[in-house]
Amino acid sequence: MEFDALLLSRLQFAFTIAFHILFPAFTIGLAAFLAVLEGLWLWTKRDAFKTLYLFWVKIFALSFGMGVVSGVVLSYQLGTNWSEFIRLTGGVIGPLLAYEVLTAFFLEASFLGVMLFGWKKVGPRLHFLATVLVAVGTTISAFWILSANSWMQTPAGFEIMADGRFEATDYWQVIFNPSFPSRLVHMLLAAFITTGLVVGAASAWRVLKERAVTGWSESRIALAMAVGLIAVVAPLQLLAGHWSGEVAHKLQPSKTAAIEGYWETRADQPLHLFGIPDREAQKNHWQVSIPGIGNAIQNVPKDEVILGLDAWPREDQPPPAIPFFAFRIMVGLGLLMIALGGVGAVLLWRRRLFESRWFLRFCVAMGPSGFIAVLAGWMVTEVGRQPWVVYGVLRTRDAVSPVTAGEVATSLLAYVVVYSIVFTAGALFILRLMAEGPVAALAEPAPRQDRAPGSPLAKAPEDTTPGEDL
Amino acid sequence: MLDLPLIWAALIAVAVLLYVVLDGFDLGIGILFPFARSKEERDVMMNTVAPVWDGNETWLVLGGGGLLAAFPLAYSVLMPALYLPVLLMLAGLILRGVAFEFRFRARNRGRKFWTQMFAGGSTLTAAAQGLILGGFIQGVAVEGDRFAGGAFDWLTPYTLLVAAGIVAGYALLGGAWLMMKTTDNLHGDARRWTLTSAAAVAVLLAAVSLATLFVHPQIAERWGLEAGSGLTIDWAALAPLLAIPALGLAGLLLVVSMASKGSHRWPFVGALTVFLSGYLGLAVSFMPDIVPYGIGFREAAAPDNALGLMLVGTGFILPLILGYTAWVYWVFRGKVTPETGYH
Numbered sequence: 001m002e003f004d005a006l007l008l009s010r011l012q013f014a015f016t017i018a019f020h021i022l023f024p025a026f027t028i029g030l031a032a033f034l035a036v037l038e039g040l041w042l043w044t045k046r047d048a049f050k051t052l053y054l055f056w057v058k059i060f061a062l063s064f065g066m067g068v069v070s071g072v073v074l075s076y077q078l079g080t081n082w083s084e085f086i087r088l089t090g091g092v093i094g095p096l097l098a099y100e101v102l103t104a105f106f107l108e109a110s111f112l113g114v115m116l117f118g119w120k121k122v123g124p125r126l127h128f129l130a131t132v133l134v135a136v137g138t139t140i141s142a143f144w145i146l147s148a149n150s151w152m153q154t155p156a157g158f159e160i161m162a163d164g165r166f167e168a169t170d171y172w173q174v175i176f177n178p179s180f181p182s183r184l185v186h187m188l189l190a191a192f193i194t195t196g197l198v199v200g201a202a203s204a205w206r207v208l209k210e211r212a213v214t215g216w217s218e219s220r221i222a223l224a225m226a227v228g229l230i231a232v233v234a235p236l237q238l239l240a241g242h243w244s245g246e247v248a249h250k251l252q253p254s255k256t257a258a259i260e261g262y263w264e265t266r267a268d269q270p271l272h273l274f275g276i277p278d279r280e281a282q283k284n285h286w287q288v289s290i291p292g293i294g295n296a297i298q299n300v301p302k303d304e305v306i307l308g309l310d311a312w313p314r315e316d317q318p319p320p321a322i323p324f325f326a327f328r329i330m331v332g333l334g335l336l337m338i339a340l341g342g343v344g345a346v347l348l349w350r351r352r353l354f355e356s357r358w359f360l361r362f363c364v365a366m367g368p369s370g371f372i373a374v375l376a377g378w379m380v381t382e383v384g385r386q387p388w389v390v391y392g393v394l395r396t397r398d399a400v401s402p403v404t405a406g407e408v409a410t411s412l413l414a415y416v417v418v419y420s421i422v423f424t425a426g427a428l429f430i431l432r433l434m435a436e437g438p439v440a441a442l443a444e445p446a447p448r449q450d451r452a453p454g455s456p457l458a459k460a461p462e463d464t465t466p467g468e469d470l
Numbered sequence: 471m472l473d474l475p476l477i478w479a480a481l482i483a484v485a486v487l488l489y490v491v492l493d494g495f496d497l498g499i500g501i502l503f504p505f506a507r508s509k510e511e512r513d514v515m516m517n518t519v520a521p522v523w524d525g526n527e528t529w530l531v532l533g534g535g536g537l538l539a540a541f542p543l544a545y546s547v548l549m550p551a552l553y554l555p556v557l558l559m560l561a562g563l564i565l566r567g568v569a570f571e572f573r574f575r576a577r578n579r580g581r582k583f584w585t586q587m588f589a590g591g592s593t594l595t596a597a598a599q600g601l602i603l604g605g606f607i608q609g610v611a612v613e614g615d616r617f618a619g620g621a622f623d624w625l626t627p628y629t630l631l632v633a634a635g636i637v638a639g640y641a642l643l644g645g646a647w648l649m650m651k652t653t654d655n656l657h658g659d660a661r662r663w664t665l666t667s668a669a670a671v672a673v674l675l676a677a678v679s680l681a682t683l684f685v686h687p688q689i690a691e692r693w694g695l696e697a698g699s700g701l702t703i704d705w706a707a708l709a710p711l712l713a714i715p716a717l718g719l720a721g722l723l724l725v726v727s728m729a730s731k732g733s734h735r736w737p738f739v740g741a742l743t744v745f746l747s748g749y750l751g752l753a754v755s756f757m758p759d760i761v762p763y764g765i766g767f768r769e770a771a772a773p774d775n776a777l778g779l780m781l782v783g784t785g786f787i788l789p790l791i792l793g794y795t796a797w798v799y800w801v802f803r804g805k806v807t808p809e810t811g812y813h
Contacts, residue, residue: 425568
């Protein structure tokens with residue numbers, strides 16, 4: 001393996017986008033959660049919802065900030081590292097990215113200011129509207145970026161001109177390309193589950209720390225909401241994931257072959273539970289399989305032929321190990337999430353949710369699992385697309401910028417250093433807030449100023465120690 | 471039939487100008503951060519922009535995303551050419567962007583660290599944008615629609631001069647913004663900062679303007695100057711353009727006279743005028759090049775169907791964006807004091 005500009009650019013893109021995706025995956029769901037909390041507060045006037053809102057909005061602000069800055073990097077990195085990709089396909093996917101900025105980024109960024117700092121400036125209804133618009137913005141953003149990504153997976157509605165540039169023939173087909181609907185649903189559900197798991201873990205942690213609480217504390221409310229959400233959405237995600245898999249089977253068969261560890265093209269494929277795919281030997285080592293059910297899993301008749309990687313010359317095969325393992329990690333975690341939702345719902349129903357300490361600990365342990373599953377899922381879909389940047393049409397190696405390995409090595413190193421600092425600090429602040437819990441985190445010094453008439457909410461001030469000159 | 475490439479060139483030019491003045495003042499606040507007297511002053515300085523910085527920065531994403539979508543060829547040549555300064559800019563933007571929240575969350579040493587990151591990141595961003603601008607003005611080596619230069623083409627005495635100019639210019643915007651948004655001692659400090667940066671801007675703007683005339687014959691020619699055997703001046707070309715430096719000079723005079731009087735709003739108007747003049751000066755020098763020197767905006771434009779599709783949406787959405795952006799500024803209008811305590 002040679003560390004040329006191509007490989008380094010791939011590593012850098014993988015690193016920066018993996019870092020970035022953690023934040024949207026969390027903030028899409030969290031924005032919706034905040035909108036629900038504020039709506040419930042306006043509707044029921046119960047202070048607990050307000051307390052929960054004010055607590056989670058702090059965590060939202062931290063996560064959103066990190067999402068914004070790591071997102072700006074991506075919008076420029078397409079040009080610095082993948083300029084040939086943009087030169088050739090910019091006329092097709094450019095408008096999708098431009099529409100993301102116009103319809104989502106401005107909406108989110110502008111109303112975020114009102115959401116975070118506008119308590120004393122606008123009335124409660126207008127503030128609620130700001131929260132809703134931020135939540136809508138995050139979802140619109142997912143719409144466009146997943147459309148662009150899906151087009152790279154299953155390109156449609158374009159033609160290639162004599163000079164190699166792509167032009168759209170039908171933007172409707174570009175935007176609503178075949179893998180877009182399933183991918184959008186799969187990602188949005190993933191975002192909701194990820195948020196549910198984080199909220200559930202943080203709340204379960206607080207419930208574990210509670211002493212002699214009767215009735216509904218803030219953390220109990222949030223935990224019940226999270227468990228309820230996961231109980232409904234995690235099983236749906238299984239269906240959405242299966243839908244995505246079917247689309248891949250039809251339109252990106254080399255990806256399916258890599259995911260399933262199929263080297264041989266044949267009817268009546270087995271299901272490989274485990275194995276170590278070996279590209280050199282073109283087979284799996286240590287294979288553990290169930291014969292006879294692979295076709296059923298793909299939803300095709302037993303006698304239908306399913307392509308194995310041997311259907312492609314080696315240079316057209318995706319690297320098999322990453323999709324194979326990442327897929328199993330994602331599915332395994334998904335099954336655990338379904339279990340969490342199911343068991344939690346039963347416990348809630350039987351009014352034993354807050355006393356079952358083993359379950360609360362399970363919730364805490366599952367806190368990061370959504371992030372891991374999202375990352376694993378993206379590795380499946382992106383590595384499974386290789387060696388293509390636009391599946392079947394444009395190779396990744398033909399998309400890279402005319403820059404030197406030295407430049408890319410420098411930037412990769414810089415991003416690793418900067419992101420390590422930012423991520424460590426951000427994670428620390430978020431975990432510290434979570435450990436304190438909603439009540440303690442908001443119970444710091446009393447408000448220093450009067451609340452404006454007509455605005456029943458005032459953002460609690462921070463822990464500013466007077467006399468400290470830093 | 472609409473001239474779509476021309477409309478998009480104009481739209482992106484406006485987006486970039488909006489970015490420069492909007493993010494310019496909040497980056498300027500970071501540049502001025504080390505000069506503040508106390509933590510409380512820095513808190514107020516940050517709070518004057520905390521609700522709007524994110525929206526301001528979105529214009530940068532629109533500038534980049536718009537260039538990508540409307541002029542993919544220009545984007546794909548310029549970005550690799552300016553690889554390292556773009557990296558510096560992004561690193562700066564990350565560190566100063568997270569500092570808004572992190573600085574308020576951190577305690578003691580952590581707060582000190584994120585104070586430095588906000589100041590350092592903002593200054594780095596401004597300087598990197600100066601290097602990008604300088605590298606752009608110098609021109610970019612192109613062969614067969616691809617960047618064909620070296621990794622450090624952008625690093626010359628000229629680009630360093632431009633970088634210094636941008637840092638001073640953003641400090642001026644930041645100082646004038648603070649005069650408008652603060653009271654008491656901080657307002658007094660802001661006045662001092664505004665006057666100092668105005669002096670720096672006057673010197674650097676003059677130096678950059680003169681140096682730019684010698685960067686490429688095309689620019690000198692636009693301004694009616696020809697340095698063949700002795701300097702010949704084509705007054706017919708130069709005379710109407712003199713309005714542009716005159717506008718810049720007027721802006722600077724407005725800043726200095728009004729800041730001296732302690733006016734709250736006029737220095738900011740003056741600072742905006744200075745930036746407008748610099749921007750117009752560049753526009754005149756380059757039109758119709760989008761990658762100096764040689765690739766025109768028409769040649770770099772995306773197919774008409776792409777430009778048309780985007781224009782339809784933009785026609786509806788851009789007025790909406792401008793509307794709610796203005797509303798957000800209106801919501802957060804007025805002075806920010808230590809008691810405002812957003813955080």
